[in-house]
Amino acid sequence: MNKGILTGVAATAFAATLALAAPAAAAVTFDPGTGQGFVGKGDVQLAFSWNNSQLQSNASGLSFTYESETTYDAVCEWVTGEGKKGQKTHTVPQKKKTSLESTVVYEARTKNQITGFTLTGIGSTTTTGTVPTVGGGCIGDGANGTYISVTEVGNGSGGLYVNHNGLGLSSLLQ
Template sequence: MGLGTTTLAVAVALGSAAAPGRPSVTFDPATGTGFVAAADLQRASRWSGATVRKRAPGITFAISTTRTYTATCEWLANGGTRRRDIRRVVVRRTGTVAAVRVYQPRVKDQLVGFSLAGLGPATTVGTVPRVGAACTGPRRHGRWTIVKQTAAVSTLSARFGKASVKLA
């Protein structure tokens, strides 16, 4: 799935807006699925409703995920002493999220929002260490013995041209 969007009409019930001040953005970063209400995009971008409707065909979505791990590298030092080094490893993934524009039936150009339809192409920077794999450092060679994910933060953004707005 690419950045393109297509049109889909849905029932009026889906178009019910969230309570004022309460975002209705739902997003699962593992699958890239969810929903962004047009009103939430308006609030986040400070665009008018007319501007959001006009720009809707060119609006794309992106995800950025940063995962942090604590990894323990162990090795034998001179004299057979077991040594360990605990390291913080950060892996960043950025990619696209496919979206489908959702319109209210029987109302011309009434954009309800965007249905997020899944993850698209992505780029990853960094590598998660594998337990048992080699780890190196100054004057030592060892093995990863413990790897734990300690944090994961995902950000969903809407983009139009050079503008980018964080949504979730």
């Protein structure tokens, strides 16, 4: 008997066993504009490496957030010590973290079996960083200046996160 074939068959059987033991990931649906969507239990289990029992016991401590960042290029202009104008472009980020309202979804036949989480809307938003404005103050090479132009250069980078009792974040969407 060919030992390599037996090893290959055993490896394939082992991999199939592992695949059956892992929770299946469901598609995450989410609309950042409304805060509505659905997260299947398998996605949460994968995010935290939880089995079904761990998900069942930790579900009440879960919350969902959407985090995004918008980036601006703002040109700061000032008068130098020689009386000439200096300019410098600053890249200014603004980050937003929005809490999402959610409800637990249960299997219809077995009330206590969680199947996922329905995201029902937007909660509160925390913003870090200030959007620069034309005419607003800035610092250019150590001198006080004024922003003369502001252009949004990056928007939409963000993701949906699941949080457990405020301990760490695990991304659900890229």
